[in-house]
Amino acid sequence: MDKLTDTLGRYGGVNLLPLALAGVAFFLIGAPSSWVTLTVAGLSMGMMVFLMASGLSLVFGLMDVLNFGHSAFVSFGAFVAASVLALLGGWLDGGPLLASAALALALIAAIAFGLAAGLFFETVIIRPVYRDHLRQILITMGALIVSEQIILAIWGGTPITVLRPPFLEGAWIIGDVSIEIYRLFAFVLGAAVFAGLMVLLNKTRIGLLIRAGVENREMVEALGFKINRLFIGVFMLGSALAALGGAMWAGYETLITPALGGEMMIVVFIVVIIGGLGSIEGTLLGALIVGLTANYIGYLAPKLALASNMILMMAILMWRPSGLRPAVK
Secondary structure, three states: OOOHHHHHHHHHHHHHHHHHHHHHHHHHOOOOOHHHHHHHHHHHHHHHHHHHHHHHHHHHHHHOOOOOOOOHHHHHHHHHHHHHHHHHHHHOOHHHHHHHHHHHHHHHHHHHHHHHHHHHHHHHHHHHHHOOOOHHHHHHHHHHHHOOOOOOHHOOOEEOOOOOHHOOOOEEEEEOEEEEHHHHHHHHHHHHHHHHHHHHHHOOOHHHHHHHHHHHHHHHOOOOOOHHHHHHHHHHHHHHHHHHHHHHHHHHHHOOOHHHHHHHHHHHHHHHHOOOOOOOOHHHHHHHHHHHHHHHHHHHOOOOOOOHHHHHHHHHHHHHHOOOOOOOO
């Protein structure tokens, strides 16, 4: 393990793990066309999981809040976006411009709902249990159960079909390689969100105040800044990112049920844990590794596909107990 750590540190650190994983998979798979298809699929899946997990990592890293109800925002984002697309179904067949507008409105609706729900969730549920992790876990798990029942009451338990704009259907065929257009769209959107988060947290005054508030809340408040408002904004942003991730995953699956959030919660927590609690960079790294591993193992050893994420998490935590890129405080 020490030799592996030294080698990675010399040539780029843990950031090279997705590349190393892809290299090993290339030789095991053997067929270049299949490898490219699986790699693109894994990267796009990783980016969609990153959208869902980044909000949880952001809230924990900056606010020290364990929100087990995070997946409720994922579910609501998926169902809100699906409902808007169904309502604007005629736009999807009205040409690229109208179809793009329908997609944009669906994603904006999911984000807006995430912001509003995050405000309510932080004010009513989270604020009374700051600095008490046990109560945070219990109360957010209860909120998750209530949220799932609300989804059942509004949308029912029957699976809902999610419409897609025609320009995101199909695949680009390059030789023997097939690349789904929706997967590329998901990858680009995820990369853009990551870049935006890094700029916000590291290059803006708001990001500086948030990080300073985590380090020394009393000092920031003594300087006249309303740290509570900053933390509310962080929670709302995390909830909106989860809703956006749910909306994107709904388009990826094209068929969703109220159990969507619960099913994704396990993957989201695995990504946050192996990436390093509270680290946006670690969350991205963990999401890409999980996405690639799931696709490669699903192709090479289908019987191990369901257990691949847990095996991956155990292996990484045995090597680096704090995760690949834990937040530095």
